[in-house]
Amino acid sequence: MTQLILKRLGIGLVTVLAVSLIIFFGTKILPGDAAQIRLGQSATPENVAAFRARLGLDQPYIVQYLAWLKNFIQGDLGTSLASDVPISSLIADRYHNTVIVSLLTAAIGVPISLGLGILAAMYPGTVYDRFLTLISVSLVAAPEFFTATLLVIFFVFVLDIGNAIVVGSTEGKGLFELIDHFALPITTLCFVIASQLIRMSRAAVLNVMSSPYIEMAILKGVSRRRIIFRHALLNAIGPIVNVVALNLAYLVTGVIVVEVYFGYNGLATLIVQGVQTRDYVLIQGLGMIFCLTYVILMLIADIAAYASNARLRHPK
Amino acid sequence: MTKKQEIEHYVAPYDEGVSFDELPDSEPTGRFRLSWSGWLGASIVAFWVFIAIFGPALAPLGENDLPFPDDYSEFQSPREGAWLGTDVSDRDILSRLMYGAGRTIGIAFAATVLAYFIGVILGIGAAISSPRVDMVVSRINDAFLSLPTIMLGLVVVAAVGSSIPVLIVTAGVIYATVVFRLARALGQEIMVMDFVEAAKVRGEGRWWIITREIWPNAAMPLLTDFGLRLIYVILFISSLSFLGLGVQPPQSDWGSMVRENLGALSYGQSVIPVLAPALAIATLTVAINLVVDDISAHSGGKLSKRL
Numbered sequence: 001m002t003q004l005i006l007k008r009l010g011i012g013l014v015t016v017l018a019v020s021l022i023i024f025f026g027t028k029i030l031p032g033d034a035a036q037i038r039l040g041q042s043a044t045p046e047n048v049a050a051f052r053a054r055l056g057l058d059q060p061y062i063v064q065y066l067a068w069l070k071n072f073i074q075g076d077l078g079t080s081l082a083s084d085v086p087i088s089s090l091i092a093d094r095y096h097n098t099v100i101v102s103l104l105t106a107a108i109g110v111p112i113s114l115g116l117g118i119l120a121a122m123y124p125g126t127v128y129d130r131f132l133t134l135i136s137v138s139l140v141a142a143p144e145f146f147t148a149t150l151l152v153i154f155f156v157f158v159l160d161i162g163n164a165i166v167v168g169s170t171e172g173k174g175l176f177e178l179i180d181h182f183a184l185p186i187t188t189l190c191f192v193i194a195s196q197l198i199r200m201s202r203a204a205v206l207n208v209m210s211s212p213y214i215e216m217a218i219l220k221g222v223s224r225r226r227i228i229f230r231h232a233l234l235n236a237i238g239p240i241v242n243v244v245a246l247n248l249a250y251l252v253t254g255v256i257v258v259e260v261y262f263g264y265n266g267l268a269t270l271i272v273q274g275v276q277t278r279d280y281v282l283i284q285g286l287g288m289i290f291c292l293t294y295v296i297l298m299l300i301a302d303i304a305a306y307a308s309n310a311r312l313r314h315p316k
Numbered sequence: 317m318t319k320k321q322e323i324e325h326y327v328a329p330y331d332e333g334v335s336f337d338e339l340p341d342s343e344p345t346g347r348f349r350l351s352w353s354g355w356l357g358a359s360i361v362a363f364w365v366f367i368a369i370f371g372p373a374l375a376p377l378g379e380n381d382l383p384f385p386d387d388y389s390e391f392q393s394p395r396e397g398a399w400l401g402t403d404v405s406d407r408d409i410l411s412r413l414m415y416g417a418g419r420t421i422g423i424a425f426a427a428t429v430l431a432y433f434i435g436v437i438l439g440i441g442a443a444i445s446s447p448r449v450d451m452v453v454s455r456i457n458d459a460f461l462s463l464p465t466i467m468l469g470l471v472v473v474a475a476v477g478s479s480i481p482v483l484i485v486t487a488g489v490i491y492a493t494v495v496f497r498l499a500r501a502l503g504q505e506i507m508v509m510d511f512v513e514a515a516k517v518r519g520e521g522r523w524w525i526i527t528r529e530i531w532p533n534a535a536m537p538l539l540t541d542f543g544l545r546l547i548y549v550i551l552f553i554s555s556l557s558f559l560g561l562g563v564q565p566p567q568s569d570w571g572s573m574v575r576e577n578l579g580a581l582s583y584g585q586s587v588i589p590v591l592a593p594a595l596a597i598a599t600l601t602v603a604i605n606l607v608v609d610d611i612s613a614h615s616g617g618k619l620s621k622r623l
Contacts, residue, residue: 018459142598275474
């Protein structure tokens with residue numbers, strides 16, 4: 001078990017290194033020179049050369065990469081090329097919205113979807129189960145902005161409550177005011193993760209339900225509720241944690257689309273801006289943060305899968 | 317099954333929520349028949365493919381023509397001459413939708429074919445090469461797989477700019493990683509089957525084994541997965557376009573149409589400019605999903621258990 005987890009952590013670390021290589025050298029093939037972009041077209045060649053030296057751009061790529069990685073580990077993300085502001089302060093200004101929306105989505109969407117999924121697994125084949133399956137299968141293949149559009153039509157155009165864009169500041173708002181503030185983005189993302197979570201949690205519980213010891217419990221006359229909550233659910237926890245972590249990782253894409261759709265500032269809109277202005281320092285820093293979050297969630301998913309499997313925990 | 321294999325199967329890296337089991341449970345039986353939902357899906361897909369091919373010829377107006385040149389105002393409601401109204405620059409939404417169909421579907425289809433070309437060759441190649449080569453290639457592949465696809469897309473677009481060939485190659489390479497895993501798993505599973513062993517013992521060459529023993533058995537699961545992959549590529553391309561990093565104006569595709577017209581919603585003017593392209597994408601992807609489910613249910617694949 002410990003060995004497996006250590007091995008998985010090792011693979012995770014290698015993955016992070018590979019990710020950093022991809023991001024660093026991916027942005028290095030940018031046409032144009034960072035110093036030239038920063039100083040503008042009118043800069044003299046001497047100025048550009050001096051600036052290159054200061055940024056360390058005259059060094060070989062591998063030296064630059066190692067310096068960049070060292071700075072990243074120490075929390076120094078460099079200075080934005082477009083606005084000449086340290087990346088960390090750009091992030092400090094923006095991260096609230098992204099973090100609030102992601103956490104609230106997880107806090108609201110995960111319990112509801114799991115509840116619905118487990119309920120569907122309790123009564124497989126019923127009208128409720130089929131209806132839920134139909135909805136989640138349809139939603140899973142639809143883009144985030146389609147879900148968002150339907151919600152806007154319903155809440156803004158039909159019911160006339162709320163706004164199609166998120167406006168105003170979040171400062172000094174309590175939990176319920178924040179939920180209200182981000183109601184539409186959060187609901188959109190809840191739908192996005194729900195479509196996966198419902199299906200996968202239903203499958204995880206049904207999978208456990210088909211095992212021999214559950215059959216034994218049914219035969220000895222244990223009530224359905226007790227079977228689900230005492231016998232099945234405890235063994236389904238591992239797969240369910242796995243599913244939850246995977247879906248939260250998937251939120252990375254959803255968050256980007258939702259921020260742009262509802263037009264509020266966050267980390268995702270920041271990286272899109274970085275791409276548009278070709279601010280590669282910004283892309284490197286934020287790209288690493290997004291990918292790290294993703295890799296860590298995947299790691300949790302895998303370890304949950306190991307930990308829940310008794311055969312892997314106690315190898316013969 | 318050895319313990320190592322069991323572990324490999326249990327913690328298959330994240331694949332956007334789609335888990336597939338490699339080989340069908342049972343032999344396909346009888347002739348293939350679509351269910352009613354399959355027919356519905358197939359008809360919708362056929363409709364969009366028709367529009368994608370003939371859309372530009374059939375469109376009432378050019379992509380960037382104004383239906384009402386003397387009456388310029390954004391987001392006009394549907395009326396004669398512009399059956400879906402006009403967009404943010406007063407262009408005909410219906411015509412843009414018909415022009416965009418070809419780009420959205422064409423780019424996604426080309427990218428998926430490319431992904432399959434790369435993924436299947438490398439995946440089956442890895443399955444039949446030495447364990448060491450297999451491990452190196454698989455590890456590199458896993459590193460790419462463990463990145464959010466949209467991030468890879470953003471980095472590439474930032475580096476080389478966005479154009480249709482760049483989009484096709486980017487999406488193709490990104491999704492080749494997923495195809496690689498499937499093709500490799502399939503190849504490995506089939507490689508240890510008795511009939512392959514028998515062929516090896518008979519002294520058949522590697523090429524013969526791939527084309528005559530592995531391919532016929534791998535084709536059906538791969539085709540089913542092709543449909544699923546196509547859905548994800550459509551969503552990926554549309555998301556990039558929606559972020560303004562995909563198909564560039566004045567060309568239209570469905571994702572960028574949603575982006576351009578977002579203002580219609582926030583000013584409370586009209587929903588059609590945003591709803592029409594978003595609905596087009598959703599109907600296409602959901603329809604493909606219906607067909608894929610039908611095919612996989614038919615072939616007895618565990619894919620059908622997703623339902």
